Amino acid sequence: MVSRAQALACGLNPRALEWRVGSGRWRRVHAGVFATFSGPPSFEAQVWAAILRAGRGAVASHRTAAYLDGLCDDPGSVIHITVPADRYVQCKIDGVRVHQAHRLPLTRHPSKNPPRTRLDETVLDLVDIAPHPRDAETWVTAACQRRLTTPERLADALGRRKKIRWRPMVEAMLSDVADGAQSPLELRHLRRVERAHGLPTGCRQRRVAGQRVIWIDVDYPEHRLRVELDGRIGHIGEGRFRDRRRDNRATVDGHATLRYGHADVFGDPCGVAKEQARVLTTRGWTGHPRSCGPSCPIRPHDHQ
Structure with missing residues (x-):
């Protein structure tokens, strides 16, 4: 991929440039940006074309940069480009979304190509x-x-x-990378789920001895309900199987297990409380969950 300015800087005159495009040797990809090869462009070539069209200081960003770095397996249907905040790309670029950022000189990678955050x-x-x-x-x-x-x-x-x-x-x-009884996730569950909605107080970080010692994040022994708060980032492999074995063993012993992550407890604490209240009620809780505010989905008698 080459821009018109780059081609002229290399000694090509405008007439020679137009001849290459007219003869089919080069293809115009965006205004002022050309592919110097035939055939479909690779994804990286498309990114380069978008960067050249966006102009000075432009870099790949967001999902496009994520795909280039192996963070995701699907680049999406749009190429994301970020330019410095003091620049504005006036013309719309087909298939490209342009972002602006004040901190771009600090957030762009110093050496990777195509340029990216x-x-x-x-x-x-x-x-x-x-x-x-x-x-x-x-x-x-x-x-x-x-x-x-x-x-x-x-x-x-x-x-x-x-x-x-x-x-x-x-x-x-x-x-929450470092497990702890007073992790932010557990504190959020205690304050925004349990206390805010009038649920019974659970036993936190309860140690249960057996063939193997297990720790239960929040236990309601009277109602045989356990709540596991998964605060581990990138929890894969043996840890996942260990959780499954623990949940299965609890089910065999007559316990129900509810499992929540950060997105649940931080994103929808009222929904978590409503679900917990329903399970607690089916297991003998005679209390009443309460609404924590005007937008809370819990209403009187929701536990019934």
């Missing part, structure tokens, strides 16, 4: 435009699962951002 910044850009907390959670988890970054690096990048959507949830996710 740094991996940690790409993750946070995707979190910022995520329509639902579960989508934001998925990007953070995927980056750590695929060993492309670490929670510590993401937390460092997050700390440098003044504004970002879903900040409390992402901060909690990154803090």
